[in-house]
Amino acid sequence: MASLKSVTPKGALKDQWTNHKNDINLVNPANKRLIDVIVIGTGLAGSSAAASLAEMGYNVKAFCFQDSPRRAHSIAAQGGINAAKNYQNDGDSTFRLFYDTIKGGDYRSRESNTYRLAEVSANIIDQCVAQGVPFARDYGGLLDNRSFGGVLVSRTFYAKGQTGQQLLLGAYSALSRQIAKGKVTMYNRHEMMDVVTVEGKARGIIARNLITGKLERHGAHAVVLCSGGYGNVFFLSTNAMGSNVSAAWKAHRRGAYFANPCYTQIHPTCIPVSGEHQSKLTLMSESLRNDGRIWVPKKKEDCQAIINKTKKAEDISEEDRDYYLERRYPSFGNLVPRDVASRAAKERCDAGFGVNSTGNAVFLDFASAIERYGNLEANVKNIKNPSPQQIKDMGREVVKSKYGNLFDMYKQITDDDPYFTAMKIYPAVHYTMGGLWVDYNLMTNVEGLYACGEANFSDHGANRLGASALMQGLADGYFVLPYTIGDYLSKDIRTGAIDTTSEAFSQAEQSVKERIEKLINNNGTKSVDHFHKRLGKVMWDKVGMARNEKGLKEAIAEITEIREDFWANVKVPGEVNGFNPELDKAGRVADFLELGELFAKDALDRKESCGGHFREEYQTKEGEALRDDKNYAYVAAWQYNEVPSKAKLHKEELTFKEVELKTRSYK
Amino acid sequence: MKLTLKIWRQKGPEDKGAIQTYPVDGIDGDMSFLEMMDVLNEQLIEKGEEPVAFDHDCREGICGMCSMYINGRAHGPKRGVTTCQLHMRSFKDGDTIYIEPWRSTAFPVIKDLVVDRSAFDRIIQSGGFVSVNTSGNTIDANATPIEKENADKAFDAATCIGCGACVASCKNASAMLFVSAKVSQLALLPQGDPERKSRALNMVNQMDEEGFGNCTNTGACAVECPKEISLENIARMNREFLKASISKES
Numbered sequence: 012m013a014s015l016k017s018v019t020p021k022g023a024l025k026d027q028w029t030n031h032k033n034d035i036n037l038v039n040p041a042n043k044r045l046i047d048v049i050v051i052g053t054g055l056a057g058s059s060a061a062a063s064l065a066e067m068g069y070n071v072k073a074f075c076f077q078d079s080p081r082r083a084h085s086i087a088a089q090g091g092i093n094a095a096k097n098y099q100n101d102g103d104s105t106f107r108l109f110y111d112t113i114k115g116g117d118y119r120s121r122e123s124n125t126y127r128l129a130e131v132s133a134n135i136i137d138q139c140v141a142q143g144v145p146f147a148r149d150y151g152g153l154l155d156n157r158s159f160g161g162v163l164v165s166r167t168f169y170a171k172g173q174t175g176q177q178l179l180l181g182a183y184s185a186l187s188r189q190i191a192k193g194k195v196t197m198y199n200r201h202e203m204m205d206v207v208t209v210e211g212k213a214r215g216i217i218a219r220n221l222i223t224g225k226l227e228r229h230g231a232h233a234v235v236l237c238s239g240g241y242g243n244v245f246f247l248s249t250n251a252m253g254s255n256v257s258a259a260w261k262a263h264r265r266g267a268y269f270a271n272p273c274y275t276q277i278h279p280t281c282i283p284v285s286g287e288h289q290s291k292l293t294l295m296s297e298s299l300r301n302d303g304r305i306w307v308p309k310k311k312e313d314c315q316a317i318i319n320k321t322k323k324a325e326d327i328s329e330e331d332r333d334y335y336l337e338r339r340y341p342s343f344g345n346l347v348p349r350d351v352a353s354r355a356a357k358e359r360c361d362a363g364f365g366v367n368s369t370g371n372a373v374f375l376d377f378a379s380a381i382e383r384y385g386n387l388e389a390n391v392k393n394i395k396n397p398s399p400q401q402i403k404d405m406g407r408e409v410v411k412s413k414y415g416n417l418f419d420m421y422k423q424i425t426d427d428d429p430y431f432t433a434m435k436i437y438p439a440v441h442y443t444m445g446g447l448w449v450d451y452n453l454m455t456n457v458e459g460l461y462a463c464g465e466a467n468f469s470d471h472g473a474n475r476l477g478a479s480a481l482m483q484g485l486a487d488g489y490f491v492l493p494y495t496i497g498d499y500l501s502k503d504i505r506t507g508a509i510d511t512t513s514e515a516f517s518q519a520e521q522s523v524k525e526r527i528e529k530l531i532n533n534n535g536t537k538s539v540d541h542f543h544k545r546l547g548k549v550m551w552d553k554v555g556m557a558r559n560e561k562g563l564k565e566a567i568a569e570i571t572e573i574r575e576d577f578w579a580n581v582k583v584p585g586e587v588n589g590f591n592p593e594l595d596k597a598g599r600v601a602d603f604l605e606l607g608e609l610f611a612k613d614a615l616d617r618k619e620s621c622g623g624h625f626r627e628e629y630q631t632k633e634g635e636a637l638r639d640d641k642n643y644a645y646v647a648a649w650q651y652n653e654v655p656s657k658a659k660l661h662k663e664e665l666t667f668k669e670v671e672l673k674t675r676s677y678k
Numbered sequence: 679m680k681l682t683l684k685i686w687r688q689k690g691p692e693d694k695g696a697i698q699t700y701p702v703d704g705i706d707g708d709m710s711f712l713e714m715m716d717v718l719n720e721q722l723i724e725k726g727e728e729p730v731a732f733d734h735d736c737r738e739g740i741c742g743m744c745s746m747y748i749n750g751r752a753h754g755p756k757r758g759v760t761t762c763q764l765h766m767r768s769f770k771d772g773d774t775i776y777i778e779p780w781r782s783t784a785f786p787v788i789k790d791l792v793v794d795r796s797a798f799d800r801i802i803q804s805g806g807f808v809s810v811n812t813s814g815n816t817i818d819a820n821a822t823p824i825e826k827e828n829a830d831k832a833f834d835a836a837t838c839i840g841c842g843a844c845v846a847s848c849k850n851a852s853a854m855l856f857v858s859a860k861v862s863q864l865a866l867l868p869q870g871d872p873e874r875k876s877r878a879l880n881m882v883n884q885m886d887e888e889g890f891g892n893c894t895n896t897g898a899c900a901v902e903c904p905k906e907i908s909l910e911n912i913a914r915m916n917r918e919f920l921k922a923s924i925s926k927e928s
């Protein structure tokens with residue numbers, strides 16, 4: 012197996028991407044017609060990659076498990092997408108976006124990739140507008156921006172609280188255009204079950220038609236995984252129900268290294284768990300922290316009164332409130348990065364200041380924003396001496412125009428109206444920074460196997476800044492992969508169509524078949540969800556927001572036990588040949604049960620705290636994360652082992668030329 | 679609460695299908711409708727029966743995957759809400775709830791409550807896009823200011839989630855609301871202008887080919903649309919289509 016070569020181009024950071032593009036081997040248009048590429052996933056990364064590759068002339072086959080490419084999980088992204096446009100003239104630049112991303116990631120990402128991301132960001136916005144993406148605009152007709160956490164500029168483009176939807180529909184329309192032209196063949200309701208490698212190169216996949224249950228062989232000269240993140244290993248997360256690690260995990264089993272699995276983002280503002288029946292958690296976008304203030308009561312008796320419903324948030328006077336983020340981090344206040352905000356919420360709730368019956372909730376309050384906007388509107392509309400009621404009404408209208416759909420969603424779920432009372436929120440699993448290891452060209456260590464979007468590990472280090480996942484997905488798919496893949500494919504112009512009758516394909520298909528049969532014939536007694544919930548609980552309790560050596564070791568043992576129990580006692584109803592969502596779910600949970608163990612192992616191994624990875628043993632006196640740059644400034648890339656906690660570690664040392672490693676401070 | 683569920687069960691496209699009755703117990707008002715279905719399915723699995731197949735993914739009202747016809751209404755009794763965002767507090771103890779799939783010839787049933795909506799994808803493929811390649815050389819995003827009012831209207835139209843509730847609730851099974859939302863979005867933006875005629879003609883043509891019915895302006899679609907897509911879009915599309923047809927003939 013190849014060693015970890017990041018293949019970062021030579022030269023100054025700012026010239027690397029331009030130079031690299033000039034040096035890349037191109038495939039001439041006539042030859043592109045002879046080359047097939049498989050793209051797994053149609054989220055932002057997959058749709059944009061498939062559309063762009065098809066525009067360039069390659070033959071593309073794209074796969075998604077939903078009934079339409081438009082329904083990929085990216086559709087749910089709310090708050091916005093970053094780009095270094097500096098439209099607000101607040102001093103933004105490619106370098107600043109790059110620097111914020113490196114710092115936000117707690118100095119655990121590769122400089123070259125992150126710089127390139129910042130560099131192509133501006134182009135993304137141009138491209139999306141050209142496609143007809145209806146971003147929010149101001150009265151002058153120009154694009155509006157908002158701020159996100161961890162930065163001091165306003166560089167986030169948005170479409171109300173539905174930015175992901177609008178961007179994905181843009182990419183989906185580009186993809187649809189290529190499907191109509193016959194350049195992309197779309198396989199909806201298909202799941203990738205395995206990657207097929209021939210002589211060490213990725214040459215195709217085994218897919219399962221989720222309607223008929225039939226296994227299919229698909230050959231290609233390269234396979235691009237855009238299959239999203241693995242947050243659902245926690246059972247409860249903000250991810251869509253079907254989001255899974257399986258495609259990435261199958262690649263891992265075929266030799267691709269899995270990098271930094273323990274870097275997971277716990278998002279501070281989600282609707283708290285309400286009961287046992289809960290199937291998923293709902294995000295309240297970070298954009299709300301532009302205007303909402305986070306607090307808990309200063310007195311425990313007030314917390315109790317709120318829990319007993321004898322008091323409401325609005326009954327607590329100003330001096331009895333603890334705006335703990337503003338108190339602890341005066342310069343960034345409510346807009347500290349996510350990992351910092353989440354830990355601070357946990358700290359207050361653990362200390363007994365939670366505001367709901369589980370003790371796990373804090374307030375996100377819009378009262379002062381409503382007041383402020385109301386006053387501004389009165390000025391704009393020239394209303395003299397407005398009544399307090401008028402001010403509030405006008406303020407609520409402004410808040411509605413910014414976050415209307417989020418407020419509606421909150422009301423729908425909790426039956427509380429956030430226009431009139433503070434929201435209750437708590438951190439929840441949201442995003443995974445870790446993923447398949449890739450080089451500068453986004454190729455994994457398996458030749459011809461690429462990974463884009465949330466499925467890869469690149470760019471965000473140990474913590475992702477808000478509004479940067481959409482940016483990365485589209486950067487990878489529109490502007491990076493379509494170029495870098497040419498370098499590899501240029502060697503394949505004489506290969507001819509891939510033969511799917513070969514031994515490698517037969518073997519892969521056979522092993523997929525056996526595994527499916529094993530699941531369906533198991534005849535156990537417990538449902539798939541039963542195991543998934545148990546895994547989720549171990550992950551949240553011991554591998555969640557705060558981790559320690561003892562807990563992690565226990566987690567590894569417990570996950571092993573659950574996995575064994577799963578294979579002995581799982582019950583999967585229905586048939587192999589037919590539409591069977593329980594069977595689909597069983598395969599995914601089986602993979603989560605392996606990933607979970609590797610995840611805990613990675614967390615155990617990293618004896619430092621950085622970004623979303625917080626080890627209780629390694630913290631400052633004030634409870635901030637304590638990094639160890641001397642020993643841990645590396646990417647942990649794991650080589651597959653049947654016993655995941657025995658996986659072999661490969662290190663990619665991170666070197667920083669442009670930024671100086673500092674203790675992250677948002678004080 | 680205790681409920682009686684009357685659910686459409688159909689093994690596959692060829693099967694005739696029928697309503698079957700299932701009691702469920704221990705349902706909490708804070709549960710979403712789909713979480714209530716999870717409870718039922720868990721019970722069925724334990725009893726060794728096949729769980730009810732239904733489509734869902736985001737459970738946040740945005741992916742457009744969930745699609746249940748509840749007590750005779752697409753996405754159930756509440757306005758502006760998808761099935762996944764409907765909560766059990768909208769029902770009371772002892773209720774009987776009828777749950778069926780979308781019904782339309784253009785949306786054949788795959789299994790139980792799951793239907794095939796790929797006709798919608800083909801309509802978009804027929805013209806629901808701006809023909810621009812990814813080059814990295816497109817003009818600066820702020821080079822063409824767009825009047826806020828039009829930008830906002832385009833956005834409202836663009837919030838359609840492609841769920842198909844409009845089709846399911848129309849007595850003619852027309853897809854006008856869905857098609858008009860996309861035609862409107864792009865007609866309201868300068869980027870969509872060059873292709874506006876061919877787009878309107880091609881998308882309407884594809885809609886007819888897929889077997890969706892004609893629009894007779896009953897407005898049922900807009901009432902049931904979970905994203906409250908406005909009937910104005912249908913009016914706009916009719917104008918677009920007319921203009922395009924005239925200029926095609928002349």
Ligand SMILES: Cc1cc2nc3c(=O)[nH]c(=O)nc-3n(C[C@H](O)[C@H](O)[C@H](O)COP(=O)(O)OP(=O)(O)OC[C@H]3O[C@@H](n4cnc5c(N)ncnc54)[C@H](O)[C@@H]3O)c2cc1C
Nearest residue numbers: 052053054056076085089090091203239464465478480481
């Ligand atoms: C609620 C929410 C809000 C968010 N808001 C923001 C935001 O405001 N800004 C921001 O920057 N980021 C946001 N994020 C993060 C961001 O949305 C995701 O990181 C990003 O959309 C991931 O895109 P992707 O293309 O990598 O994968 P996804 O969109 O997850 O797509 C995965 C695709 O892979 C397919 N797939 C998966 N496995 C298989 C398989 N085995 N076989 C076949 N197909 C498969 C799926 O069908 C799907 O098409 C948010 C995330 C959540 C959960």
Ligand code: SF4
Nearest residue numbers: 838839841842844903
């Ligand atoms: S118009 Fe409304 S009902 Fe019809 S598909 Fe779109 S969102 Fe669904």
Ligand code: FES
Nearest residue numbers: 735737742744762
């Ligand atoms: S499950 Fe996504 S809209 Fe209902």
